[in-house]
Amino acid sequence: MGLPMPKDSHSADEIVSWLTFPRHTYPNLYLNKERIHDRFTGYAGAISDFRRTMERATGGDATVDAVFVKAGFKGEASSGVDVAWDMGDPLAQSLVLRAYVAANDEPADDVRAAKANQFVLARGPGRLSHPSALADDVLPAAVVSEVEAEGEAQSAIAKLTGDDPTYWPAYSNTANGLAVSLLGAQSLFKTDIRSWLHADMTLCIFGQKIKDQPNWVLLQPLHVWGEPN
Numbered sequence: 551m552g553l554p555m556p557k558d559s560h561s562a563d564e565i566v567s568w569l570t571f572p573r574h575t576y577p578n579l580y581l582n583k584e585r586i587h588d589r590f591t592g593y594a595g596a597i598s599d600f601r602r603t604m605e606r607a608t609g610g611d612a613t614v615d616a617v618f619v620k621a622g623f624k625g626e627a628s629s630g631v632d633v634a635w636d637m638g639d640p641l642a643q644s645l646v647l648r649a650y651v652a653a654n655d656e657p658a659d660d661v662r663a664a665k666a667n668q669f670v671l672a673r674g675p676g677r678l679s680h681p682s683a684l685a686d687d688v689l690p691a692a693v694v695s696e697v698e699a700e701g702e703a704q705s706a707i708a709k710l711t712g713d714d715p716t717y718w719p720a721y722s723n724t725a726n727g728l729a730v731s732l733l734g735a736q737s738l739f740k741t742d743i744r745s746w747l748h749a750d751m752t753l754c755i756f757g758q759k760i761k762d763q764p765n766w767v768l769l770q771p772l773h774v775w776g777e778p779n
Contacts, residue, residue, distance in 0.1 A: 676753030
């Protein structure tokens with residue numbers, strides 16, 4: 551994805567430009583389809599307004615179509631400025647959701663200062679770890695203990711609903727503190743996840759802040775991708 555869109559950028563042209571990125575460069579490590587869909591649906595009215603603004607500002611021409619194809623959208627242009635996009639695609643929903651909250655002074659980039667349930671984009675040096683090998687990583691022992699305890703607590707809660715999940719810790723050392731997310735194994739299926747285990751990368755975590763831990767911030771992940779160093 552590259553750098554986050556500047557918070558003072560609100561024009562439709564800037565939003566469209568921000569959505570453009572070379573998809574092949576950044577490995578998609580995690581995409582929670584259910585959560586993305588729920589959050590996207592919750593903002594459906596606002597996103598619909600965003601689409602209309604974008605179409606008016608750009609004229610709905612072929613250039614716009616090309617930009618959104620690069621950004622992962624599926625759609626086809628009809629007459630005039632009417633453009634039908636496939637908003638059922640989880641990646642497209644994630645892109646639009648991030649663009650919308652960025653144009654409205656979110657997501658926060660200060661993980662410590664962010665409020666509970668606020669959208670956050672944590673970006674910095676980090677890694678994805680296998681749950682059984684977190685202690686072999688480069689985190690301090692106190693952080694490892696806290697992360698493992700949180701993973702066990704979430705697993706215990708999930709088992710009450712009949713699930714038995716395995717969580718894979720992902721962490722990003724942002725400029726404003728350590729951010730950690732526990733990625734559900736189900737959302738890692740069909741990803742090239744093992745190629746990136748314990749690999750140093752710039753890790754980007756888009757999600758919502760859950761709570762502050764003594765040494766780190768817990769994020770509920772929506773979409774996680776890596777930028778190789």
